[in-house]
Amino acid sequence: MSADNQQERLDGSWISGFTDGEGCFHISINRISGMKLGWQVLPEFRIVQHEKDEAVLYKIKDYFGFGDVKINRTDEHGTRKEFRTRGLENLNKIIKFFNENPLQTSKKKDFKIFSEVINLMNNKKHLSKEGLDEIAKLISKMNRKPNLKYLESSESIR
Secondary structure (H helix, E strand, C coil), rough: CCCHHHHHCCCHHHHHHHHHHEEEEEEEECCCCCCCCEEEEEEEEEEEEHHHHCCCCHHHHHHHHHCEEEEEEEEEEEEEEEEEEEHHHHHHHHHHHHCCCCCCCCCCHHHHHHHHHHHHHHHCCHHCHHHHHHHHHHHHHCCCCCCCCCHHCCCCCC
16 A cells, blocks of 8 residues: 555544544433334434544544434534444444544543443343433433433433
């Protein structure tokens, strides 16, 4: 491989460091009437960049071989794009990746909680009221507070 091509490739340590600065492990619990319990757990991993740097998001997508690059938001400062991945199969791969390429900042706390929630979901715990309550309590400890409508509703166990 030529030197130019090697410089274009990302490695795991670089992605881990970039995630420390720009990434987010996010989990929301949304009211969905069609779900058995009326709630859906939606975990996702994302990295947001201004559209002028969206090429790096496509490189990250290529590195993992899954995920999407989409508009995150547009405001007076321009458009932000995000690399985002959802779904247990891909999120399990993300967890494996960060276990092999550890985060170095306080973001590792959110990653640990995220990993616990994915493990609970792998074991179908999110499909029971008790499991949903456990997940809601875990994500309430993450840096960026999720939509806490579930914890605030009378349907959750306090």
